[in-house]
Amino acid sequence: MKIISTLPLSVAAALMLTTSALAQTPGKEGVAAARTTNGVANWTTYNADLKGSRYSPLDQINASNFKDLEIAWRFKTDILGSRPEYKLESTPLAVDGVIYTTGGTRRAVVALNGATGELLWQYAMHEGKRSAESPRALSGRGLSYWTDGTKRRILYVTIGYRLVSLDADTGRPDPEFGTNGVVDLKTDFDQDLGDLDTGEVGVHSAPAVSGNTIIIGAAFREGFTPRTSNNTKGYVRAFDVRTGKRLWTFHTVPKPGEFGYDTWLNKSADVNGNTGVWTQVSVDEELGLAYLAVESATSDFFGGKRPGNNLFANSLVAVDLKTGQRRWHYQLIHHEIWDLDNSSAPLLMDVTVDGKPKKVVGLPSKQGFFYVFDRATGQPVWPIKEVKVPKGNVPGEWYSPTQPIPSKPPLYARNGVEEKDLIDFTPDLKKKALELTSKYVLGPVYTPPIVSTPEKFGVINNWAQGGTNWPGGSFDPESGIAYVYACGACISSTGLLPPPAGLSDIPLVVGVAGQPVVMIKGPGEGAGADSPAPATPPGAGSGPPRLAVDGLPLVKPPYGTISAIDVNNGTIKWQIAHGETPDFVRNHPTIKAMGGIPRTGQATYQIGTLVTKTLVIAGENQFTRTEDRPRGAMLRAYDKQTGAEVGAVFMPSTQSGSPMTYMVGGKQYIIVPTSGGNASGEFLAYALPSKR
Amino acid sequence: MKIALPLILAVGLAGAAVAQDAGKSVWQGIYTAEQAQRGAGVYAQRCGACHGAALNGTGEAPPLIGGEFVSHWDTMTVGDLYDRVRTTMPQNDPMSLTREEYADVLAFLLKNNGFPVGSQPLDKRSEVLATIGITAEKPAGM
Numbered sequence: 158m159k160i161i162s163t164l165p166l167s168v169a170a171a172l173m174l175t176t177s178a179l180a181q182t183p184g185k186e187g188v189a190a191a192r193t194t195n196g197v198a199n200w201t202t203y204n205a206d207l208k209g210s211r212y213s214p215l216d217q218i219n220a221s222n223f224k225d226l227e228i229a230w231r232f233k234t235d236i237l238g239s240r241p242e243y244k245l246e247s248t249p250l251a252v253d254g255v256i257y258t259t260g261g262t263r264r265a266v267v268a269l270n271g272a273t274g275e276l277l278w279q280y281a282m283h284e285g286k287r288s289a290e291s292p293r294a295l296s297g298r299g300l301s302y303w304t305d306g307t308k309r310r311i312l313y314v315t316i317g318y319r320l321v322s323l324d325a326d327t328g329r330p331d332p333e334f335g336t337n338g339v340v341d342l343k344t345d346f347d348q349d350l351g352d353l354d355t356g357e358v359g360v361h362s363a364p365a366v367s368g369n370t371i372i373i374g375a376a377f378r379e380g381f382t383p384r385t386s387n388n389t390k391g392y393v394r395a396f397d398v399r400t401g402k403r404l405w406t407f408h409t410v411p412k413p414g415e416f417g418y419d420t421w422l423n424k425s426a427d428v429n430g431n432t433g434v435w436t437q438v439s440v441d442e443e444l445g446l447a448y449l450a451v452e453s454a455t456s457d458f459f460g461g462k463r464p465g466n467n468l469f470a471n472s473l474v475a476v477d478l479k480t481g482q483r484r485w486h487y488q489l490i491h492h493e494i495w496d497l498d499n500s501s502a503p504l505l506m507d508v509t510v511d512g513k514p515k516k517v518v519g520l521p522s523k524q525g526f527f528y529v530f531d532r533a534t535g536q537p538v539w540p541i542k543e544v545k546v547p548k549g550n551v552p553g554e555w556y557s558p559t560q561p562i563p564s565k566p567p568l569y570a571r572n573g574v575e576e577k578d579l580i581d582f583t584p585d586l587k588k589k590a591l592e593l594t595s596k597y598v599l600g601p602v603y604t605p606p607i608v609s610t611p612e613k614f615g616v617i618n619n620w621a622q623g624g625t626n627w628p629g630g631s632f633d634p635e636s637g638i639a640y641v642y643a644c645g646a647c648i649s650s651t652g653l654l655p656p657p658a659g660l661s662d663i664p665l666v667v668g669v670a671g672q673p674v675v676m677i678k679g680p681g682e683g684a685g686a687d688s689p690a691p692a693t694p695p696g697a698g699s700g701p702p703r704l705a706v707d708g709l710p711l712v713k714p715p716y717g718t719i720s721a722i723d724v725n726n727g728t729i730k731w732q733i734a735h736g737e738t739p740d741f742v743r744n745h746p747t748i749k750a751m752g753g754i755p756r757t758g759q760a761t762y763q764i765g766t767l768v769t770k771t772l773v774i775a776g777e778n779q780f781t782r783t784e785d786r787p788r789g790a791m792l793r794a795y796d797k798q799t800g801a802e803v804g805a806v807f808m809p810s811t812q813s814g815s816p817m818t819y820m821v822g823g824k825q826y827i828i829v830p831t832s833g834g835n836a837s838g839e840f841l842a843y844a845l846p847s848k849r
Numbered sequence: 850m851k852i853a854l855p856l857i858l859a860v861g862l863a864g865a866a867v868a869q870d871a872g873k874s875v876w877q878g879i880y881t882a883e884q885a886q887r888g889a890g891v892y893a894q895r896c897g898a899c900h901g902a903a904l905n906g907t908g909e910a911p912p913l914i915g916g917e918f919v920s921h922w923d924t925m926t927v928g929d930l931y932d933r934v935r936t937t938m939p940q941n942d943p944m945s946l947t948r949e950e951y952a953d954v955l956a957f958l959l960k961n962n963g964f965p966v967g968s969q970p971l972d973k974r975s976e977v978l979a980t981i982g983i984t985a986e987k988p989a990g991m
Contacts, residue, residue, distance in 0.1 A: 240936075240937065240943065241936075241937070243937070379908055379909075381908060672902055675898050675907075676898075677907050677908035678899055678907075678908050678909060678910065678940075679908060679909060681909070682909075683940050683941035684940045684941075688940070688941050688942075703903070703905055703912070703914065703915060705915060705916075708915060708916050709916075739916065739917065739920060740916070740920035740923060740985055741915070741916020741917060741919065741920045741985065742916070744985070744986055745916075779917070779920075779921070780920065780921050780923070781920070782920075782923055782924060787924065788923055788924045788925070834921045834922070834933075835922070835925055835929050835930070835933050
């Protein structure tokens with residue numbers, strides 16, 4: 158049963174008994190009262206703009222006063238679902254003094270007063286089994302705003318994969334859009350999903366809305382232990398923002414006769430899936446092109462059922478905004494088997510290369526390469542060479558003999574784990590690291606996965622959660638410099654084993670020799686408001702011995718970095734460790750005996766950056782406790798030019814979504830989505846004290 | 850024990866403040882070996898599929914062992930940890946174990962993270978567990 162609620166909560170019961178016109182009134186009045194054009198600066202898309210910049214020219218908060226920031230208001234998301242959420246990743250929008258965001262395990266939509274945090278309206282769709290079964294539960298990354306100057310709409314995708322258009326003033330579904338404001342994204346998909354409740358697809362990115370076109374991607378369960386190689390295909394679709402009518406579909410896995418179909422040997426395009434676009438789509442409205450950063454095909458670490466290069470998996474594809482026709486593409490990894498899927502929104506930057514202005518698209522990656530192309534033609538700005546890579550020996554696998562390696566900019570994050578990467582604070586630690594890793598394979602980027610054996614459990618790598626993940630990068634449109642967070646120590650071991658009967662039709666899935674192979678869950682799976690999902694079978698999941706030496710991380714710092722990449726000349730302008738050294742490292746007897754070590758940063762894949770007129774701003778994702786403050790995390794600001802830290806303020810919880818900034822009533826605010834550990838989802842809004 | 854009480858009070862970590870009042874610490878042997886043994890069985894049945902046989906985590910389920918896990922709970926209380934587990938785990942069916950079973954699982958986690966065994970079992974009441982402070986580092990003199 159589907160129940161839709163739109164309310165100020167306090168009057169919910171009364172509203173249900175009254176007419177819809179009356180029901181709209183309180184939300185409308187609240188939004189009307191909060192709306193202002195007085196001293197406002199807006200943040201109208203997930204990434205601040207469709208170019209993916211996460212940039213705002215505001216400068217009221219700057220190096221001289223960042224340390225004085227205080228919490229102006231906080232909004233807890235616990236009530237937006239049947240249980241609290243501990244993975245709040247949504248970045249809010251700010252439009253004329255009103256904040257719009259998704260939140261909670263229900264992925265509800267709320268409108269808040271931007272100056273006070275007061276709830277103005279709330280909308281939620283109760284989807285029952287369809288939401289419980291979703292591969293992408295929880296609050297999602299956010300929503301989108303559209304206006305033609307008269308109508309104002311909020312667009313988002315529910316946990317159950319429905320596209321909803323809401324009146325931004327009232328929170329009521331737009332009756333002219335789809336069916337009563339809703340488009341069922343599991344239909345009209347150029348493929349049959351079977352049962353609409355269980356058919357596997359969802360998405361948690363915010364829709365990309367350009368002109369009258371909404372672009373929607375697709376995401377799936379994690380690809381460590383997929384049930385079938387013939388999973389749902391992650392086609393990208395566009396819809397009319399006024400009517401919800403489907404405008405076009407781009408087949409990320411080509412159909413017979415379409416370009417790229419022959420890159421799936423033995424007609425394997427017909428029986429493989431995934432290849433979705435789960436990260437944000439960027440749009441160049443002048444060129445009329447949408448940029449799709451496509452993920453891997455099924456499955457993440459075994460591609461024996463999909464021989465060939467597998468277009469458009471792991472490609473950057475530019476499609477015509479109006480028609481969805483492919484204008485150009487570039488495959489960044491051929492026949493991908495490392496879970497190094499495209500994770501970041503394309504960054505549409507205007508730079509000057511060799512004295513000539515150039516419109517480029519830059520793409521950060523899990524593999525620490527920052528790819529740069531002419532965004533009109535798809536030509537690499539600096540040569541990308543096909544480099545021979547090692548062939549593995551996994552039975553039934555197909556290997557690409559080469560992979561594309563950019564010549565510029567240089568690698569900005571660790572993308573392999575070799576002896577030189579191992580901890581070496583002391584000779585004893587290095588010796589122990591070598592002993593530990595003797596049971597694994599080490600190697601550079603694109604070292605192929607192995608079958609797990611008691612002698613070699615797997616390949617130690619920085620694949621699934623390393624480098625730059627879903628928060629992506631940011632950039633300064635004035636200088637042409639990109640600011641990108643990367644994890645350098647999100648390491649794991651990956652080996653393959655045959656699945657037990659009934660788990661998967663793929664011959665090899667992720668497992669560890671000597672331990673049972675079990676289904677591995679993806680982000681938020683089974684944790685949404687409509688869970689319980691089907692119970693997990695009893696039994697212990699596999700996990701190799703800890704990749705730690707005397708309790709310290711196996712690899713050297715930095716564990717997490719922010720890099721400033723100058724896209725005018727393909728150089729790294731500066732790079733810093735981001736994040737306080739973790740307590741268990743800083744307080745370790747060996748480290749203390751050494752007299753301490755420079756700040757290490759933190760191993761996490763949750764960090765997104767915000768760029769302002771003068772600052773790069775990012776919070777921490779781990780709790781720490783230092784001599785001068787209690788347990789918490791810091792929100793840090795860096796000088797954009799040098800990377801020098803110019804201020805930091807305390808957060809009672811940890812950053813879990815990317816921060817944004819806006820102004821209302823002449824006051825600049827920064828909102829940080831926080832959650833983790835014992836802290837459930839909460840938006841923290843910071844501003845400068847009114848009186849100083 | 851050393852907890853920086855004024856700082857903690859300043860930011861309103863009430864649970865930790867209570868722990869300080871009672872002066873109990875996770876380093877004082879607050880669970881029994883039998884309890885941890887029972888907890889191992891419950892863990893294998895209800896937790897291990899996601900968090901791993903060796904508590905190392907799988908996929909998105911985080912490790913429940915090691916410095917990162919322990920320092921994550923530094924200056925919180927055993928009650929905080931207990932209620933986090935009780936109200937949210939197993940993720941697909943929270944609050945589906947008995948209070949005793951949750952306490953047993955907690956004892957198992959504490960044992961695996963090197964906190965000493967004692968003679969009295971962990972209480973099953975959140976408010977009592979909230980009087981036991983977690984510190985990542987063993988306080989001097991304990």
